[in-house]
Amino acid sequence: MTVSPVGREVARVDGRLKVTGAARYSGDYPATNMSYAHVVTSTVARGTIRSIDTAAALAAPGVLRVYAAGDGRLRLYPLAPEFSFFGENYIPLQDTTVRYYGQIIAVVVAESVEQARDAAALITVAYDAQPPRASLADGPREPSGPTSSGELSSVTVLAPGVASIDEALAASEVVVEADFEQPVQHHAAMEPHTVLAEWDGDRVTVHAGAQMPTPFTILLGQRLGVLPQQVRLIGRYVGGGFGARVIVWSEAPLAAAAARELGRPVKLALTREQMFTLVGHRPHLTQRVRLGASRNGVLSAISHESVAERPAAGGWNMLPGESTSDTLYNTPNLRIKPQWVILDMPGSWAMRAPDEAPGAFALETAMDELAVATGVDPVELRLRNYATVSPSTGRPWSSKHLDECYRDGARRFGWSARSARPRARVDGEWLFGTGMSSAAYPAARQAASVRIRLLDDDTAVVSTGTSDLGTGAWTMVAVAGADALGLPLERVTPEIGDSALPPGAPAVGSGATHSTVPAVVAAARDTIDALKQLAVTHSGSPWHGANAKDLRYKQGRLHGNGRSMTFGKLLRALGSRGVDATASEPAGAPSGYTFHTFGAHFCEVRVNRFTREIRVTRFTTVVDAGRIINARAARSQIVGGVIFGISGALLEENHLERDTGRLAASTLADYLVPVNADIPDIDVHLLDRPDPHLTGPLGEDGGEVGTRSLGARGLGEIGTVGSAAAVGNAVFNATGIRIRKLPITLDKLL
Amino acid sequence: MRAYTFTQARSVREAHSRAGAHTAFLAGGTTLVDLMKLDVMAPAHVVDINGLPLRGVTLDRRGLHVGALERMSDVAANPTVRRHYPVIARALELSASAQLRNMASIGGNLLQRTRCGYFRDVATACNKREPGSGCSALTGWNRGHAILGTSDDCAATHPSDLAVALVVLGTDVHLASARGTRTVPLDGFYTLPGTTPHVENVLRPGELITGITVPRSAWAAHSTYLKIRDRQSYEFALASAAVALEMRGDTITKARIAVGGMGTRPWRLPAVERALTGHRATEATYEAAVRHAASGSKTLEHNAFKPALLRRTLVRALTALEEQR
Incomplete structure (x- = not known):
């Protein structure tokens, strides 16, 4: 009995090639x-x-x-x-x-x-x-639309009888207003x-x-x-x-x-x-978030304005309110207003959680400020404002277990032992503090085509022109193929990273895995059908002349009419090298739902009471990303995403020189990213709850085709969303100082 | 990198015979090769001095003798150094990365060039690299720059951790040239930028550092080095402090203090030393003593935090030293 590798701890199929130097990168080709x-x-x-x-x-x-x-x-x-x-x-x-x-x-x-x-x-x-035009503060502001639908990318939702977001805020019992700034990141x-x-x-x-x-x-x-x-x-x-x-x-x-x-x-x-x-950077931007709430922390208004750099040479269109302020909390009044300033600086582009990471830093810091202002615990505050339908579209989520992320994370982290009072915990020369934040990231499925070949040596080749950026896509394709065909992992050979292969899922928007998997399942179905057709039509086949409907495929074998044979043996008997089929799955997902991956971060920092260095000592992240395909790769992606967040919170900054338009840092000595000593063990928990609306072409019951890999959503970027806010909120809890300008470096706390 | 000739010297005399205006000596190469790749340094001739007999770490009545070609990692691991001069071992271990420490020499460490981003980018103006071209740092990104010993022509920070520790210990530097040998105190070895920031020390053309001597002292064993930076390793100091105290009971009888990351050279703070002497070793004493530690400093747009950081670094280092006792 072959056990599906889906959801297990699967080592990289390309790991040995990489650690031995045998994997060829672009520069290695002669x-x-x-x-x-x-x-x-x-x-x-x-x-x-x-x-x-x-x-x-x-x-x-x-x-x-x-x-x-x-x-x-x-x-x-x-x-x-x-x-x-x-x-x-x-x-x-x-x-x-x-x-x-x-x-x-x-x-x-x-x-x-x-x-x-x-x-x-x-x-x-x-x-x-x-x-050069090199200052965000000086340039004229332009609205950052239109979006692909032709609408301006601003969002306004107002409750009946409310004339404006300002009116909604003015009528709120508690108002938090905070300005944020984030530098160029690379x-x-x-x-x-x-x-x-x-x-x-x-x-x-x-x-x-x-x-x-x-x-x-x-x-x-x-x-x-x-x-x-x-x-x-x-x-x-x-x-x-x-x-x-x-x-x-x-x-x-x-x-x-x-x-x-x-x-x-x-x-x-x-x-x-x-x-x-x-090769691009994450644009410099400022944000203003205003929250209106009742005295017990129930939100009545969210306003999220932003002004971002837009390079004259072109680049990413920053929309930091998207999937953050229009997604995370239930609010009757919502206003999102992004703007740009054209600057003479290098082209920008999406960087891991491009809009969501900066947007969540602002919103989730402001939520922490609301927790302080109302005296409501930060986790409880988020549960009180839990959204069951999208605040901007009114659509329900396909699957959402964020509440479980909060509760599981709080338990794993030991959140209940926390004091809401800043500077409550001192150990020697270190001030300790804890903070948390929410995370959401859209789960949009992209089109993908996959070809599967069953070979006469009883192995299968699964081919698709997606790309493995180091994320684990090689292994994901092998795992999905092994599951769909009911074969042991070592009998499945993945083929990716080549435009000559069937067009694969783009490795963007955390979408490669959950876009590829349904196409693998569809290709497995079609290849098994092709195998059966060959079995009943080839004159050398023991099933020649039989009805294909009488044949069953199971775990690499065809059964029917009292016979059973592996596909390899059949192919050898027919003198065939192999049989193949290619299947494509379209972009998009069932209408009527909103699709997001969710998560919750919990962070502990220590801050030196003399010199104010900030060191992250503990971090727990719980993620609801639907079905988990490869637990090891998934955890690794979350760990990497959280490190991105910690890095953005504490280290990364490239200063744009006002007079020259020159980015000041051009080395990894001057542009700081963390070393191992800066990162603690990161505790990651994956809920692994398959999304019932992302089951793809065969539904949950694929018949002869394995479908344990369906129901996944992406998780490549969710770790970066909100993690900087969790760090900053912990710094506030440790020191009583709120820093809204990234990175949070020691000089800002002196 | 520009073309250059490469030769290996087998003796100090041979090295001197090769010396000239366009010649650079190569030891560990961690500064020279790096800057040659960036076109910041473009010597016509490179003389490899790694074959010279400038090795050894020995302790005698006069103190600790370290050959100029000893590697940072070897000196940091030396049991004699660790026991009698913990501040040296600590400063070395907090420098650079393990790989760099395995290559970089003690003599080269004392001569390493600033990490100022403008010095390292030939497209920008820098008086240190190209005298008279101007200083881009004064109006550019200057968060890491010096606040002590600066001039209108240069505010580049001296990068060495080791030099800060050695200055506190009263180290002598031994120099040799074709004209003979001489010894200068390390504290007097470095010059202020003034109007000539390209001149960083008193080395004469062709002169070599052959070694250092760190005198014996009671305070050397009661010393520490504290380095403050944004990330936990592999970064130059925003602030650092080498502190050494001689105590009688709870009373400070003698204090030696120097700071890094603050000055255009390793910076002694004699006024803080005086203010500590004769007082009980308490946080209140330290706070009072460092009150004027940054007097005379001049800050720029992005490093205005440094005077406060300097004071806090000193209090923390002194507190840590007292807790070690």
Whole structure:
């Protein structure tokens, strides 16, 4: 009897390859006659290039080409209007305009990496510079709509007879009003963006990390002026995405265009410094949250306004009230109003829980302030305002067990031992405090196609063009395939990270797993049908001429008419290598419901009573993400997400220089992320309650196909939502000091 | 990185013969190679001095002798150092990362360059890197910058933890050049930036640090090093303090205090030392003594917190030292 691996502690199927160095990342691929590119970036934030002197670089040893802004030697094209959101709004090197500090203005290609880099240092540039727009406070504000539905992204819900959110607030017994600020944050993936482009005639193969392999070929194809089917993207192993590998930035088009012009393979790796300006960041933003409530903490109004940076070169449209203030609490009056300020700074993009993490920091800190103002315990306050339907749409959730997350988390953490009074617990020179917060993240299913092949050696290959950013997608595909086919995990071979495979789920929006699984189930059903058809139609088959309806598939074997045989044995008997089928599942989910993953965070910090360093000492997170596919990978994702949150709460900051538009940090020595010593053991509990409305094509009963993997929602980002607020709320409980400007560093507590 | 010649010296004399205006000595390489990659330093000639006999950690009547080429990790692990000079071991262990400590030398540590982000970015103005070009830090991001010993031309912080500890202990630095050898106190080795921030010490062209001597003292064994930073390891100090006390009963008879992360060089605080001397070792004494610790400091837009942090770091270090006793 084969036991389904779903929900168990499954080690990564690619773990051994990674720890032995056998897994090939983009930069690890060789090519015959390789050349190497190095990019040169601008050192002003706004203006035009008067001249670029490339003579010394061209004369340097090993240099093959120097392409400079405006020289027209590399042919690149705009994105089609319907795709323009997925890229910066200019074409690299096609003009002499400088849009931000750190923009690519030249590319050097040489016989070696070192020669390209050394020659790049010889290029000198003269600018006609203008003062950059570099301050969120100074610029004119613009509304951040419209959304895809054509509506402005503002939300207003008012109770009957209430004229405005201000009126609702004015009528409230208790009002909390708080202003928040968050600096530029960076994805800072461990693997710098690296691309190898190699042409064969009019087709190009690109090795690069991509969160969306199929869209990558469309976007890169548009930049190159070729069709998507002329572009093949291979990115089997990726050293982190976090949103920085969703769209096509400049490096891949430039490498591919240079390879085309030069007639040789080109490898281009960004340096760590260049990663800070060329592959996006989480935008700088300010938020104002106003909560109106009764004296016993029942909310009557939520107002959530934001002003976020919008780079002139294009970028992410910050909507921090979405899935936070429009989701978490029951309120009769709701106002969400996002705005932008156009700044001359590097292109921004979604970064792990792009809107939800900053939005939840503001809302969940304000909720803690409401708990203090009303004297209601923070957990109890959230239960008193528990939403059973979406406050903005009125729709119920497909599945919501957030109340259980609060109660389980409080019990595991020992919340009841807490004193609401700040500075109540002192141990030696350390002040201890605890805080909590809620989390929600949308669970939108994306379209995905999966091909399953049953082979004559009794193994199965499950293929889909999704991407594993380090998240565990390789293992997820194997687990889902093993469950659907009733095979032991080791007899299932996953195939992902290649645009030549059936179009897979994009690894964005915490969606890869719960988008892929239904398509695996559908493909298993279709492949089993194809196997039965082969069995009854092939003249060499013992079931030749039988009715396919009389055959049953179970755990790798066909049964029927008194016979039983493994699919491998059947295939061998027929001289067939294998049988396969491909199935696709559409995006979307049953209408009439709202889909979210939920969670609750509990955090303990200690703060030094002299010097105010903040150290996180305990952290508990309970998550309701529907069905859990791989308990180990799921826990690891939550741990990583929480570390992201702690990091954003306490460390991460890139200062935008007002006068120059330069981002001050460009190394991991200056842009701080935590070291191991900064992170305690993180206690993660997963409720593992399958979502009854996300059961996919076969419902809960798949007949012969395993369906234990259905009913999942995503969990890649939920750990980052709200965790910074839990840290900040704990800091308040420890010190009595409320910090609303991230990161919460010791200087703010002195 | 620019092209350069590379040679290995087998003796101090040979190293001197190779010395010149465009020559850099290579020990651990953790600063030099890093800055050469960034084009901040571009020597025409690099002379590897790792073959020189500048090794050894020994203790005698005069004190602790450490060869300039001893690795930070080896000195930190040395039982003699740990027993008699705990402040040195502590400062070393709180520096950099294990990998860097395995490579970096004691002489090189004393000569490491500032971590100012503008010094390290050749696209920006920096008087230390390029005299006369200006100082981007004064109007830029200067949260980590110095508040003591700064000038209108430079506010870069001296980065070494070890130097702060050694200054407290009255360490001598031994230097050698083609003209002979000399010894200078470490406290006088570093110069203030003034109008010449590119000059950081009294080393003459071609001169080498051959070793250090840390004198014997009663306070050396009663000393500690405290380092304050945003994350728990692998970061330079926002503030640090090396404190050493000589006690009679509960009374402080002699105090030695230096701070890091605050000055353009390791910064002694003689006024705080005087204010502690003759008083009982209590938190109230410390609070009173550090009241004027940051007098004369000059803050910038983002480091206005540093005077307060300096005072609190000192009180915490003194309290911790007293609790160790």
